Amino acid sequence: MTDPRTDRELLVASRVDTGAFEELYRRQVGATIRFAARRAERPSDVVDLVAAVWLEVVASLDRYEPHRGDALPWILGIAANLCAVDRRRRAREREVVRRLGGRRALDDDDFERLERAIDAHAVAPALRRGLRELPPAERGVAELVLLEGLTPAQAAEALGIRAAAIRMRLARARRKLRSVAAESTPAARSVKEVSR
Amino acid sequence: MKTTGARDPMTFEQDVLNLALKSLRERQGSGLLAPVPRRPRPRQRTAIAIAAAGIAIAIALPIVLPGGGTGGAEPAAAALLHRVALRAAQQPREPAPGPGQFLYTKSESFSTSLYVVGDGTTFLFQQPSTRESWIGPDGSGRLLSTSGAVTFPTAGDRATWVAAGSPDLYEHLTEDELFEPGALFSPDYADLPTDPEELLELIERREIPGIGGPDNDWGTFVIIGDLLRETSLQPKVRAALYQIVAEIPGVELVGRVIDGAGRPGVAVAYTNRNTDAPGRWELIFDPTTAALLGENEVLVADSTVDVESGGPGAIYGGVGPAGTRSYSGTYLVSGVVDSTTDTL
Numbered sequence: 001m002t003d004p005r006t007d008r009e010l011l012v013a014s015r016v017d018t019g020a021f022e023e024l025y026r027r028q029v030g031a032t033i034r035f036a037a038r039r040a041e042r043p044s045d046v047v048d049l050v051a052a053v054w055l056e057v058v059a060s061l062d063r064y065e066p067h068r069g070d071a072l073p074w075i076l077g078i079a080a081n082l083c084a085v086d087r088r089r090r091a092r093e094r095e096v097v098r099r100l101g102g103r104r105a106l107d108d109d110d111f112e113r114l115e116r117a118i119d120a121h122a123v124a125p126a127l128r129r130g131l132r133e134l135p136p137a138e139r140g141v142a143e144l145v146l147l148e149g150l151t152p153a154q155a156a157e158a159l160g161i162r163a164a165a166i167r168m169r170l171a172r173a174r175r176k177l178r179s180v181a182a183e184s185t186p187a188a189r190s191v192k193e194v195s196r
Numbered sequence: 197m198k199t200t201g202a203r204d205p206m207t208f209e210q211d212v213l214n215l216a217l218k219s220l221r222e223r224q225g226s227g228l229l230a231p232v233p234r235r236p237r238p239r240q241r242t243a244i245a246i247a248a249a250g251i252a253i254a255i256a257l258p259i260v261l262p263g264g265g266t267g268g269a270e271p272a273a274a275a276l277l278h279r280v281a282l283r284a285a286q287q288p289r290e291p292a293p294g295p296g297q298f299l300y301t302k303s304e305s306f307s308t309s310l311y312v313v314g315d316g317t318t319f320l321f322q323q324p325s326t327r328e329s330w331i332g333p334d335g336s337g338r339l340l341s342t343s344g345a346v347t348f349p350t351a352g353d354r355a356t357w358v359a360a361g362s363p364d365l366y367e368h369l370t371e372d373e374l375f376e377p378g379a380l381f382s383p384d385y386a387d388l389p390t391d392p393e394e395l396l397e398l399i400e401r402r403e404i405p406g407i408g409g410p411d412n413d414w415g416t417f418v419i420i421g422d423l424l425r426e427t428s429l430q431p432k433v434r435a436a437l438y439q440i441v442a443e444i445p446g447v448e449l450v451g452r453v454i455d456g457a458g459r460p461g462v463a464v465a466y467t468n469r470n471t472d473a474p475g476r477w478e479l480i481f482d483p484t485t486a487a488l489l490g491e492n493e494v495l496v497a498d499s500t501v502d503v504e505s506g507g508p509g510a511i512y513g514g515v516g517p518a519g520t521r522s523y524s525g526t527y528l529v530s531g532v533v534d535s536t537t538d539t540l
Contacts, residue, residue: 015224025213050208054212103211114208
């Protein structure tokens with residue numbers, strides 16, 4: 001029996017209903033794994049980031065405003081902020097994980113699945129380098145739009161920035177990435193297409 | 197949750213979920229999580245954002261009925277609202293856009309925002325903007341907005357901006373976008389009940405398409421503001437909405453005011469302290485036509501935000517010291533036009 005509630009209803013209901021949270025997690029954990037796999041080099045980094053994202057989702061539940069956008073862009077916005085912002089917060093998340101009893105070690109199956117995910121979602125090295133060189137504010141925007149496929153409006157919602165601001169950042173990011181896009185890898189091509 | 201067998205069947209997904217659920221139960225148990233969403237910010241309610249949603253937000257949470265009080269709005273406010281409701285009911289029916297036509301609206305806004313420089317450094321800035329929208333019944337249309345010149349509430353805010361290298365605050369930026377059918381939120385409110393009780397029931401069940409809000413009196417006030425703003429409603433529906441506002445406990449009379457465009461109006465307000473951005477929200481009406489002229493939001497307590505969550509360059513609304521006018525909107529014109537280049 002599938003839960004008829006929409007993602008955003010589940011996210012709102014999660015404040016009081018752990019079942020709703022579980023259902024939302026079941027639906028969207030894959031998207032966060034893909035997000036993490038694109039940014040991590042080792043399976044354990046993927047899991048660290050996925051765990052950090054979902055703990056941050058829990059910590060931010062009362063900040064979600066359902067009329068402002070769908071659940072997944074909001075979750076990916078949290079993920080992008082976690083990556084962009086700073087190591088201090090990541091350290092705090094690791095602290096939370098420890099306090100909550102820690103994660104168990106990855107078994108071989110997990111390890112292999114994650115390696116495959118990292119391979120499948122690898123971003124062309126040139127593009128990854130290009131993204132890494134962007135200032136944090138532009139990088140968050142560019143990643144959500146170019147890698148995760150959010151629209152600029154969704155990315156604006158996700159990052160809590162005004163649409164006008166995001167368009168400026170995206171335009172700047174695209175200009176900087178254009179030289180990267182000249183190398184014709186699939187991911188780089190997508191940059192070109194989006195930047196038209 | 198850890199199993200003890202030689203081979204642990206739990207995937208890392210299940211492991212992470214267990215951690216998150218632990219954390220969630222902790223927060224639920226500690227009362228950190230309010231069961232309803234944070235106060236919506238009207239200015240953020242862009243047509244695009246709602247287009248992404250496209251559907252009603254029926255929040256499956258218990259409705260908190262008006263807190264046991266018998267009163268409704270403060271008597272002076274209720275009297276005003278009943279008079280405005282009578283005026284509303286007497287207005288001619290507003291034309292609704294037909295196929296190929298658009299509901300055109302023009303508004304001005306003013307907002308105070310917080311800019312995150314990084315490392316805990318922030319400054320406040322103020323900025324006006326104008327917005328025009330053309331929205332067709334099929335959800336096609338055009339949004340045109342222009343931001344104005346930035347000012348700073350204090351010399352200290354300006355100094356912080358300068359010290360940060362005068363980051364771009366997107367002054368005089370024009371955004372002009374055309375939308376395909378279905379891309380914009382274009383609710384059909386033609387069939388809303390004109391009976392205040394029936395309408396209130398729909399609102400309390402949060403069953404009006406595209407309109408959501410916290411399940412409390414504040415949320416009801418917010419929803420009514422959303423319904424009155426830049427919509428085409430039957431006069432009797434508009435009248436019913438004013439009657440409903442008169443029944444909301446906590447609604448106060450502000451009295452005569454001058455709106456952002458210099459027009460005389462009358463205003464009522466609701467103060468919401470039960471939020472991390474406690475504010476007083478005023479709705480300003482034209483006393484003769486009952487049209488919504490504008491709205492103001494003023495913070496009634498210092499409001500901060502966890503600046504780490506957005507990172508450098510992030511911009512937040514609804515933040516500042518008590519007394520900050522965090523937002524005001526002024527609705528200038530509204531009517532039906534035949535193309536996305538026509539104005540009124």
